[in-house]
Amino acid sequence: MTKKNKPDLERTWDVLVIGGGNAALCAAMSAKENGAGSVLVLEASPKDVRGGNSRHTRNLRYMHGQGNRFLTGPYPEEEFYNDLLQVTKGNTNEELARFTVQQSNDIGDWMMAHGCMFQPAMKGTLSLARTNGFFLGGGKALINGYYRTAAKLGVAVSYETEVVDLEIEDGVFTSATVVHKGEKKKIVAKTVVLACGGFQANLDWLEEAWGPEARNFLVRGTPFDKGTVLRLMQNKGAVTIGDPTQGHMVAIDGRSPKYDGGIVTRLDCVSFGIVLNKNCERFYDEGEEIWPKRYAIWGRLVGQQPEQVAYCIIDAKSIDLFMPSVFPPVEAGTIEELAAKLELDPIKVKETVDNFNRTAGGDLSQFKPGDISDPLSTQGLEPPKTHWARPIDKAPFYAYPLRPGITFTYLSLKINTRAQVIMAGDKPAENIFAAGELVSGNVLGQGYMAGFGMTIGTVFGCVAGKEAANV
Ligand SMILES: Cc1cc2nc3c(=O)[nH]c(=O)nc-3n(C[C@H](O)[C@H](O)[C@H](O)COP(=O)(O)OP(=O)(O)OC[C@H]3O[C@@H](n4cnc5c(N)ncnc54)[C@H](O)[C@@H]3O)c2cc1C
Numbered sequence: 001m002t003k004k005n006k007p008d009l010e011r012t013w014d015v016l017v018i019g020g021g022n023a024a025l026c027a028a029m030s031a032k033e034n035g036a037g038s039v040l041v042l043e044a045s046p047k048d049v050r051g052g053n054s055r056h057t058r059n060l061r062y063m064h065g066q067g068n069r070f071l072t073g074p075y076p077e078e079e080f081y082n083d084l085l086q087v088t089k090g091n092t093n094e095e096l097a098r099f100t101v102q103q104s105n106d107i108g109d110w111m112m113a114h115g116c117m118f119q120p121a122m123k124g125t126l127s128l129a130r131t132n133g134f135f136l137g138g139g140k141a142l143i144n145g146y147y148r149t150a151a152k153l154g155v156a157v158s159y160e161t162e163v164v165d166l167e168i169e170d171g172v173f174t175s176a177t178v179v180h181k182g183e184k185k186k187i188v189a190k191t192v193v194l195a196c197g198g199f200q201a202n203l204d205w206l207e208e209a210w211g212p213e214a215r216n217f218l219v220r221g222t223p224f225d226k227g228t229v230l231r232l233m234q235n236k237g238a239v240t241i242g243d244p245t246q247g248h249m250v251a252i253d254g255r256s257p258k259y260d261g262g263i264v265t266r267l268d269c270v271s272f273g274i275v276l277n278k279n280c281e282r283f284y285d286e287g288e289e290i291w292p293k294r295y296a297i298w299g300r301l302v303g304q305q306p307e308q309v310a311y312c313i314i315d316a317k318s319i320d321l322f323m324p325s326v327f328p329p330v331e332a333g334t335i336e337e338l339a340a341k342l343e344l345d346p347i348k349v350k351e352t353v354d355n356f357n358r359t360a361g362g363d364l365s366q367f368k369p370g371d372i373s374d375p376l377s378t379q380g381l382e383p384p385k386t387h388w389a390r391p392i393d394k395a396p397f398y399a400y401p402l403r404p405g406i407t408f409t410y411l412s413l414k415i416n417t418r419a420q421v422i423m424a425g426d427k428p429a430e431n432i433f434a435a436g437e438l439v440s441g442n443v444l445g446q447g448y449m450a451g452f453g454m455t456i457g458t459v460f461g462c463v464a465g466k467e468a469a470n471v
Helices: 022-033 052-056 077-088 094-103 107-113 138-153 203-210 212-216 228-235 291-303 335-341 346-359 436-442 452-469
Strands: 012-018 039-042 059-061 132-134 156-158 161-169 172-180 183-194 247-253 274-277 310-315 330-332 397-409 420-423 427-434
Touching: 012 022, 012 452, 022 039, 022 052, 022 138, 022 183, 022 436, 022 452, 039 161, 039 183, 052 138, 052 452, 059 107, 059 452, 077 094, 094 452, 107 452, 138 156, 161 183, 161 228, 172 427, 183 452, 203 212, 247 291, 274 346, 291 397, 330 335, 335 346, 335 397, 397 436, 427 436, 427 452, 436 452
Parallel strands: 012 039, 012 183, 039 156, 183 427
Antiparallel strands: 059 132, 161 172, 172 183, 247 397, 274 310, 310 397, 330 397, 420 427
């Protein structure tokens, strides 16, 4: 460290960690605890918004043999592994998937020893109290706890330091070029851990993958995850895995900011209403499954609609049945007035709602919110609404605009169980390791299950740090 407690960017470091979120901090702490003399974390963001997407998180899924104060019961290896196979439809590297599950065994204990506090198990719309530990104070508190512990262990951090190039010769890392406060510098280190997220905040890259529609996506997390290092590594011969159009995308409130809106922009009303596109038409079964299970498909569905926008319409019967959004709903006394407020054609919207109402219903006393055995479905409507199809007929009427909100992308650097980056010719790089979102595609070829992003970051962060310390 220099006099002003700023890290010395001129010296040679033992382990350089690129990124400042969960995976990076796990790697940095693990490297220090496994004997690395000096560890430097490079975080592109300013200190007050450090922690990337990790600061938006709430929970992590991990294998455990028995329940405790924070988890309501056991989550054994086979169940976890099968859940993963189910959501990915087998599109996973089975060795790495099995490894991730096994290495997550009781990882909550390691986390608590490093500054994480869990909150006692609670009931909620996500129903994850048995499988996932919830962070007391959310991801921001977790990240602050990790930074505190890392500092105590002697890990140095340089904020506002963005990696813009990497020097790699014959698969061996020698230095990183950074821009720090407007100045370019070369930082030399013996080993490097790449833990700087996906490319979801890079609109140009999203457009390359998805087409011009991507310009209308909202980015739920940090604007700093631009995939710069992923691209650099691709150009330097690293093997990538995954499809650039795969990732986690949900429908969020269309009024959310372009970046960093976080969890509060989430909307849980879809299964209680109907969803119309700009042409005032329904386009998918809103009652296909219990909401958390179908949560992750609606981002893509809205992304396929004109101008990538949609509107969820509900009535007074449903307004209190879901977690409220941070934005108040658009409200009106009639459907036509509501349509006008949404700048939609009132006649067409009324027609769509009337058509739905004519085919919806049955014995309304059988309505079971949050229960897939609900029998209320439409008859003869295309597309159908197969559950919770109550007529929308009780004023006031409400609407929420929806837009696709991208959480993270899956295109990744290929790694092995030592978290080594695989270079051309299937050769593991000697001193280049990777963790977190940057490697998620190795185990998540498609689909998602809540809390698994943090599992990948914690497991491979710890492995990468340990391996980097022992090069
Ligand atoms: C709103 C929201 C809620 C979520 N909730 C959950 C949840 O509850 N549970 C869960 O498991 N997952 C959740 N996720 C996903 C989760 O955030 C990620 O899987 C996880 O945080 C990834 O951690 P990471 O360390 O790989 O990346 P990040 O936490 O995004 O960290 C990447 C870091 O790299 C830095 N960086 C990027 N490029 C550079 C560069 N060129 N040079 C230097 N630094 C750079 C960034 O500033 C950032 O600090 C959520 C995501 C969002 C957006």
